[in-house]
Amino acid sequence: MVARVKQKxxxxxxxxxxxxxxxxxxxxxxxxxxxxxxxRAEGSARVRLGKTEVMVGIKIELxxxxxxxxxxxxxxxxxxxxxxxxxxxxxxxPDENAIEIARVVDRGxxxxxxxxxxxxxxxxxxxxxxxxxxxxxxxHDGNLIDASALAALAALLNTKMRKYExxxxxxxxxxxxxxxxxxxxxxxxxxxxxxxxxxxxxxxxEEQIMDARLTITTGKDGKVCAVQKGGYGYFTKxxxxxxxxxxxxxxxxxxxxxxxx
Amino acid sequence: MxxxxxxxxNADGSAYIQQGKNKILAAVYGPQEVHPRHLTMPDxxxxxxxxxxxxxxxxxxxxxxxxxxxxxxxxxxxxALEPSIFAEYYPRTSIDIFTEVLQADGGTRCASIxxxxxxxxxxxxxxxxxxxxxxxxxxxxxxxxxxxxxxxxMGEADMPVALMPxxxxxxxxxxxxxxxxxDFEKVxxxxxxxxxxxxxxxxxxxxxxxxxxxxxxxx
Numbered sequence: 160m161v162a163r164v165k166q167k168x169x170x171x172x173x174x175x176x177x178x179x180x181x182x183x184x185x186x187x188x189x190x191x192x193x194x195x196x197x198x199r200a201e202g203s204a205r206v207r208l209g210k211t212e213v214m215v216g217i218k219i220e221l222x223x224x225x226x227x228x229x230x231x232x233x234x235x236x237x238x239x240x241x242x243x244x245x246x247x248x249x250x251x252x253p254d255e256n257a258i259e260i261a262r263v264v265d266r267g268x269x270x271x272x273x274x275x276x277x278x279x280x281x282x283x284x285x286x287x288x289x290x291x292x293x294x295x296x297x298x299h300d301g302n303l304i305d306a307s308a309l310a311a312l313a314a315l316l317n318t319k320m321r322k323y324e325x326x327x328x329x330x331x332x333x334x335x336x337x338x339x340x341x342x343x344x345x346x347x348x349x350x351x352x353x354x355x356x357x358x359x360x361x362x363x364x365e366e367q368i369m370d371a372r373l374t375i376t377t378g379k380d381g382k383v384c385a386v387q388k389g390g391y392g393y394f395t396k397x398x399x400x401x402x403x404x405x406x407x408x409x410x411x412x413x414x415x416x417x418x419x420x
Numbered sequence: 421m422x423x424x425x426x427x428x429x430n431a432d433g434s435a436y437i438q439q440g441k442n443k444i445l446a447a448v449y450g451p452q453e454v455h456p457r458h459l460t461m462p463d464x465x466x467x468x469x470x471x472x473x474x475x476x477x478x479x480x481x482x483x484x485x486x487x488x489x490x491x492x493x494x495x496x497x498x499x500a501l502e503p504s505i506f507a508e509y510y511p512r513t514s515i516d517i518f519t520e521v522l523q524a525d526g527g528t529r530c531a532s533i534x535x536x537x538x539x540x541x542x543x544x545x546x547x548x549x550x551x552x553x554x555x556x557x558x559x560x561x562x563x564x565x566x567x568x569x570x571x572x573x574m575g576e577a578d579m580p581v582a583l584m585p586x587x588x589x590x591x592x593x594x595x596x597x598x599x600x601x602x603d604f605e606k607v608x609x610x611x612x613x614x615x616x617x618x619x620x621x622x623x624x625x626x627x628x629x630x631x632x633x634x635x636x637x638x639x
Contacts, residue, residue, distance in 0.1 A: 253488075255491050255492070255494065255495045256495075258488050258491045258492050259492050259495055261488070262488065262489075262492050266596050269596075270596045270597055270598060271598065371499075371503075373593065378598065381600070381601070382598045382599060382600055383595065383598070383599050383600075383601065383604045384595075384596070384597065384598050384599075385595060385596050386579070386593055386594055386595035386596075387496075387593075387594055388496070388499065388590070388591075388592055388593040388594065389495075389496075389499060390499060391498070391499055391502040391503060392503055392591075393503045393584065393587070393589035393590055393591045394589070394590045394593065395588055395589065395590065396588065396590065396608065396609075396612065399590060399593060399608065400605055400608075403601060403604060403605075404601070407601065
């Protein structure tokens with residue numbers, strides 16, 4: 160809970176285009192990125208957005224394809240809101256918040272066709288590679304979606320697959336690695352609506368008092384590939400179009416941080 | 421397309437929609453005492469929402485336990501309906517919204533929202549406006565409204581939108597696929613037009629329940 164006086168203060172500042180932590184309303188907090196933080200994982204990354212901290216590990220395993228796309232690899236995204244990250248997180252299976260984060264991150268990667276899944280087929284209809292993206296939230300200070308999506312992309316870019324050979328429909332692992340084929344770079348940008356103004360990268364306190372939020376994911380060609388409205392308020396059409404413009408600009412900035420690494 | 425209000429006996433409010441092959445029931449219970457008690461909110465009603473698909477609603481039997489998709493949709497449907505409800509009128513109570521998809525044919529989240537909003541109105545819950553939802557998308561370069569299941573799977577983009585028509589307030593917006601900024605705006609406008617068309621039908625459905633009551637009283 161945010162104290163009433165603070166709620167009022169945040170709202171007042173936002174209407175003047177300023178924020179409690181001194182940021183401009185279209186500023187992200189400081190983004191820190193580390194790649195390859197877990198050696199056992201095929202790919203990994205740790206992202207800090209101010210005090211928000213998210214780690215993503217990628218594991219790749221052989222498995223069966225979906226019957227409707229027998230020649231494509233499989234992507235699965237899961238999010239764990241680990242209890243050590245916040246007093247409000249409880250142990251147990253993923254709740255609706257965790258599932259929402261996972262599904263929004265998944266949609267961004269899937270719809271932008273970030274991973275060339277057709278290249279992850281070993282034996283059509285029988286054996287394909289499954290890419291497990293596990294998002295681990297380590298410290299919750301707001302805007303988990305953007306931090307998770309960014310960490311997921313960074314981890315994918317850092318993912319190496321074991322080389323393999325197919326003999327009589329059997330897959331044999333060999334020494335050496337190849338890079339996971341990542342062909343698009345989707346970036347999620349979340350805006351919160353406070354006092355009828357749009358605020359980029361909301362902190363936890365801002366999230367607690369916001370009316371609603373909107374996450375817009377854009378690919379490297381500038382196309383919108385996933386949108387999710389959250390929270391229990393509404394947006395006007397003008398606000399949505401404004402958000403789309405801001406999200407595109409911000410995505411370009413963030414993309415430079417990840418792709419140059 | 422068919423919309424009916426007041427179709428269930430036990431619920432405080434209920435509604436049914438048949439839209440293409442979609443068949444969806446919505447029911448509202450409340451305001452009522454909150455269970456479990458600790459979820460009670462001192463200043464407003466707790467609004468809960470469940471979107472669920474029947475095992476027989478799709479080609480291949482769906483396991484009855486809520487899937488990740490259904491859990492996410494329950495959350496966004498709640499987000500779509502909550503702005504319309506004066507929750508602060510009923511502190512320490514809960515308003516429970518249930519939607520059951522009996523047969524699915526694409527666009528079920530939108531149809532669920534349209535129907536659930538009618539069920540809320542039928543339950544006599546004070547609302548700022550009805551909420552009406554409709555999806556638009558892009559198939560083969562063509563912008564289209566209200567896609568069915570097959571079109572959805574073949575299409576390039578799909579954007580479900582929910583609207584409170586008298587406030588021009590958009591309470592649900594999702595999108596998957598790929599759209600340029602220009603197309604994004606066009607598809608959004610198309611979906612909003614669809615919502616406005618549906619709104620007339622939604623209003624009629626609500627009125628027609630009372631027309632029936634009025635006629636019964638005359639007799």
